[in-house]
Amino acid sequence: MVLQTDNPKADPATKDLLGVVDRGPSLTDQVYEKLRRGLLMGVWSPGEKLTARKLSRDLGVSLTPAREAIMRLVNEGALDVSEKRTFSTVDLNCEQYKEVMRLRGALEPIAIELATPLFSEEEITRLIDLNEQMKAMISEERYNDALQIDSEFHLSICDRAEQPLMRSIIDTLWLRAGPTRNRLSYSYRKRLIGYENHKRIIAAIQLRDAAAAAAAIERDLSEGAAVIVAVLSGDQPDS
């Protein structure tokens, strides 16, 4: 949860000297963060059941923060609630996955267009590093790790656009598709499509060519989506 900073008449001198008291994230926030990370990292497979009580026991908190965190994820569409009001991670069908990708395809190009003129050299170097790391993960057949790095690559670009609302929306898109993506990570096997597309993205950023960067990320997204959609629509068995 993002707290707004306020305080009208704070003395800047005192503030500098003593620093600021921070009350730290609430238990709900902490549970939420852990759940979120777990969803992105594939701790739960798509469709797996979750109970607030077990979560609260596992994390050593009471029902309330566990439940609140779960509800928050439900609200973002990262968790499902059944007719009987039980919770589970989402398992996107082909249509739903395509919708997520359509939205990413609408938003990430805008983000990268805004971000392109703002990147520092260090940040560009970091993008290159990330991409090489991803290549390495793929060659080691650590596909889930490769996906993590892919998400870091994309999200750090979105960060640079400095559009907090857009960023939070893109976050929820990743979160929603996370478990499904992870389940299908085998389908990325030996594919370096992402790697080549990322190189194009980086090249465009280096030339400060925002339109080219937007086009490159669109290609990356549509080609990446095509792989997943092929699996989802074909209903192929896992690996």
Add this chain to the structure above:
Amino acid sequence: MVLQTDNPKADPATKDLLGVVDRGPSLTDQVYEKLRRGLLMGVWSPGEKLTARKLSRDLGVSLTPAREAIMRLVNEGALDVSEKRTFSTVDLNCEQYKEVMRLRGALEPIAIELATPLFSEEEITRLIDLNEQMKAMISEERYNDALQIDSEFHLSICDRAEQPLMRSIIDTLWLRAGPTRNRLSYSYRKRLIGYENHKRIIAAIQLRDAAAAAAAIERDLSEGAAVIVAVLSGDQPDS
């Protein structure tokens, strides 16, 4: 909250005969809905404080559902939480408002493109009706009512696109900007920009020209945003 329907081996015959038992929305859902409607209708002015306890007293429920509903809105960015953890409705500054409009500008054209081939004649007639109602409200100087109708016009177009995820994102965009929009409704005074643009949108839909519809809605959005942004950036006093 959207419940997933499931149930593997239900007998369709019995189900048809007796109908289905529905458990109705939870108290949390009901409070959430009321809050949401209130925000869109300008019950609270931007920046106004809210307490979970007062809300629970007012609505005759316990703290838990009131609090959960508030947290849900906070999560969607429709309510703020201060450093001191008190709740208030959002009051967008110019930059934030522009970000909302940038996102609407990215998403609503996509929605209308998808929707254009799907509209029935009745639905188009309804759009025309809504637009005329809006005109009437403006001429009666009922600007807040006009804004309500404007939102109904846009959201019913988005509905037709049948992209539930996109629709929910667009919803949160409206919700976030709602109080600010309502506060500035005076700035729409005697302006019929929206009315004319809506007519262009409708005409494009009637011709089943998706691209033209998208262009028309983009124009509607950018011109509408310009009015608000002029007020917000000029920091002009109310009315």
Add this chain to the structure above:
DNA sequence: TATTGAAATATGATATATCAAATGACATAA
């Protein structure tokens, strides 16, 4: 063996209790 059904258990939804932090009221001192 397959089905049923009752009791035990688990679960989500909601209410209530508790506590520390924030706020407000008010009296007193400067």
Add this chain to the structure above:
DNA sequence: TTATGTCATTTGATATATCATATTTCAATA
């Protein structure tokens, strides 16, 4: 009058209690 300190009240965060539903277990029965 204005600033300051004290105390009562309010508030959000969290824990716990309660209740109606679901789910599971398992023995009795067909």
